[in-house]
Amino acid sequence: MSTANPYQVLGVTPQASGAEIKAAYRALVKQHHPDAGGDDTTILALNAAWEVLGDRERRAAFDRHDGAVGLVDATAPGGVARSSRASDGAAARSGAAAQEAIEAWMQAVYGPIDRLLGQVINPFAAQLKGLSADPYDDQLMEVFCDYLELSQQKMLKVETLYRSSAAPVGLEQFSLDLYHCLAQVKDALVDLERYTMGYVDSYLRDGRELLREAKRLRTALHQARRSLA
Incomplete structure (x- = not known):
């Protein structure tokens, strides 16, 4: 297309x-x-x-x-020069507007999404460590399930934010990388929830790997964000 x-x-x-x-x-x-x-x-x-x-x-x-x-009539005196100056001015205004659009999207969409992602990804290691003491302990499992439920609620907010505004021109790849990060987290939560229902270790392993990849993608997004500043 x-x-x-x-x-x-x-x-x-x-x-x-x-x-x-x-x-x-x-x-x-x-x-x-x-x-x-x-x-x-x-x-x-x-x-x-x-x-x-x-x-x-x-x-x-x-x-x-x-x-x-x-x-523009090229035969008119100064016609080409006026057209060139007008184009240069329009390009400058367009560039400034594009940068403003990027910053606005970063603040209104990416910033809140990144904070929510951190609230899901960062606590996982501690939550898993707590559960690993005894996965069959009802109280420990309840704490872990509470973490998953809260994380799923946060991801619903993330999806709403992501769909609220299309990324500006110049951020297409950044937005796509962000989408892939969100997808990794969503899939991880699904696998982890399946683990809590039947203690199938493969679900736990897959969920952990997906969150590790999401963490890597989030770090890469941070680096890309700094390069845009």
């Missing part, structure tokens, strides 16, 4: 209303979501297109720039 033109990516015309664009975006995301068998590349393209067309000011800026191509 091409990302050259956001209207083409979402399959709408430049005359489409905001509601029509939003409906098209939602339908395509649902159709191509990785959980539904879609591919990551398409999701990145859809998110990038929505980031432009879903914001009134950014859409207007895109329309002005896209529509202005070829309209």
